Amino acid sequence: MRALLGTTVLAEAPESELIKIEGNWYFPPSSLNRERFVETDTQYHCPWKGDAQYWGVTDGGEVKPDVAWSYPTPYPTAFDRVGKDFSGYVAFGNEVEVVD
Template sequence: MKATIGETVVAEASDDEIIRIEGNAYFPPSSIKSGALVESPTPYTCPWKGECQYFHIEAGSERLTDGAWSYPNPYPSAFDRVGKDFSGYVAFSPGVTVGS
């Protein structure tokens, strides 16, 4: 599965590495292309997952503000709800094409 902006691949992982949460595909940290994500100061805390880290996506000459997010340290109770540890996994907003 790939996450792309235009022709630029920003993440790529096999389907069995993807964790699906609330309709979003979360990619493992190791699948994110180097230099694609830049930390954003946008704050958000999910009531059941915990504190979120947003990222701007740099793809060639394009920049998608707050186009990706991750939960670096999810609440332990979230692991039970999801069934797996998704610490640091990254999901993408509209504007990023996620598919095979």
Template sequence: MRARLGEQIIAEADQDDLVRIEGNWYFPPKSIADGALSPSATPYTCPWKGDAQYFDVAGRTDLAWSYPTPYATAIERVGTDFSGYVAFDPSVTVES
């Protein structure tokens, strides 16, 4: 699968390596293209996943997010450790 914004490929990985949470595909950290994401200062804490890190993509604010250290209960609920995995706003195309 790949995530792209226009023609820019942001992430690419086998579907088996991704994690699906609440309708979003989360890409493993190693699948993110070098320099594709810039950390954002936007704060957010999910009540069940924990503190999020937002990212800007190609100069567009907050189009990606990750949970660097999700709650242990969230990992248990999802069934796999998704620490650092990255999901994308619907304006980013995720395709197989």
């Protein structure tokens, strides 16, 4: 599967390596096109997953803020709920299309 911002590939991995949480596909850290990502200061806390890290994405020389997020150190109890350790996996907002 691929995460696309326009024609730019942000992440790519087989579906078997992704995790679906609350309707969002989370891509493994190794699948990311890292040079496109810029850490932002946006803060968010999920009561069952923990603290999120948000990322902006560069597209045509412009940074689109908070397009992606991850949970670098989710609560261990969240692993039971999800069925797998998703530390550092990255999900994308509506601006990004996830395709087969």
